[in-house]
Amino acid sequence: MIEYIKGNIVDLTPIFVTIETGGIGYLLHITLPTYVALESKKEAQVYVYEAIREDAYQLFGFLHKTERELFTRLVSVSGVGANTARMILSSLSVDELISVILSENTLALKNIKGIGIKTAQRIIIELKDKVGKITEGGSITSIPNSSIKDEALTALLMLGFNQIQAQKTLTKIFTETPRCSVEEAIRLALKML
DSSP: OOEEEEEEEEOSSSEEEEEEEETTEEEEEEEEHHHHHTOOOOOEEEEEEEEEEEEEEEEESSSHHHHHHHHHHHSSSOOOHHHHHHHHHHHOHHHHHHHHHHHHHHHHHHTTOOOOHHHHHHHHHHHHTOOOBBBSSSSSOOOHHHHHHHHHHHHHTTTTOOOHHHHHHHHHHHHTTTTTHHHHHHHEEEEEE
16 A cells, blocks of 8 residues: 655646656646645655556545545545545535535535535435544544534524534634534634634
């Protein structure tokens, strides 16, 4: 298993990067956020996901472990292949995608090219309990307090705040303070909104 590839960027497009290391050029399929981050660089360290099938061996590259972890979770969903997962992560940032999944926003997923309503629902159902707080080590763990977050979100919506802003704010709060109570979350969110 390849953990990461570090070397000189030989070729870079919005869909792939070629990195040369040890005299070998590795072609890695990438997301748009990774492309944007690599545009001004001559060298890079890219975390790798290997997609091995009978007819193909593809490498997918990610600038951060968290993006790779979320990609891995996406391809574990029935009906979501590597290219679809790459399209999702090119359309939504890691934080936005986690927020969309936790808030069960099927419309946001359905608006991504190649995602139908059934696939969007399947992604949410299968990943809702698997995504959440991003740890410093780069892995994604479940948020045990998603019902607390839902209660806080409902309260903020009743107070008239925008749903997307409220979700982003609550995601940030629960990332920084995972054991936060409903009251604390609402109080912190009111200061930030």
